[in-house]
Amino acid sequence: MSQVQSPAAGRPPLSGSGDAAPLPQTSPATSPREQATPSPEQMQAIALARQRGRKLSRAAGIAAFSGWTMVFFAIITLLCGLFSIPEFLLGAGLAVVAWLELRGSKGLRLLDLSAPRRLGFNQIALSVMLIAYGGWGIIAALITASPYEAQLATGGAVAEALEPIDRLQRAVTVLFYAAVIGFSVLTQGCLSAYYFTRRRHLASYLSNTPRWIVDMLRVAAT
Secondary structure (H helix, E strand, O other): OOOOOOHHHHOOOOOOOOOOOOOOOOOOOOOHHHHHOOOHHHHHHHHHHHHHOHHHHHHHHHHHHHHHHHHHHHHHHHHHOOOOHHHHHHHHHHHHHHHHHHHHHHHHHOOOOOHHHHHHHHHHHHHHHHHHHHHHHHHHHHHOOOOOHHHHHHOHHHHHHHHHHHHHHHHHHHHHHHHHHHHHHHHHHHHHHHHHHHHHHHHHHHHHOOHHHHHHHHHHHO
16 A cells, blocks of 8 residues: 655755745835824925915905904894895895805915905905995985974074084085995905905915925815
């Protein structure tokens, strides 16, 4: 009877000693946390990018403050204009402009190149709205019948006493609406020019900042 050989008998002998050959050494796997950690060079690039973007961050903050301020005045104007169509329309317009302003602020944080132009035109639209409102107020103050019309029509001592009060009231009303127009032209004119110039800064920032940093900042701003 032939002797049964073990399975290992037909294998070729290992070189060297009879121990098994050691497996090749591999470097330990890098954890996902270590892979996501930026290198010192990347951290320095991010810090420089944030420093160069301060003007854009400041513009976004100004737009946010302006937007929330307009939200406040829109609510007040709408409440006061429940029985006045012109004031209600002004409040509705302020609400729309406030929403566009806040949207433009977020656009700046997202480094959207169209955001500065949209913010600039939004300020122009606000100025036109306030100028129209102020013009309507001046015209109404000049042509609307006086609340003392009945007393003034009777003449006499009462009419003489009320006539200076009526003139003063009309003058104060006209000055108030003229101040609204002047304030709007000055404020919205300066803000619109400021926003328009931010486009140049944003274009320069995008062209001189690595793409991966821009994408990171956009993700952080969402």
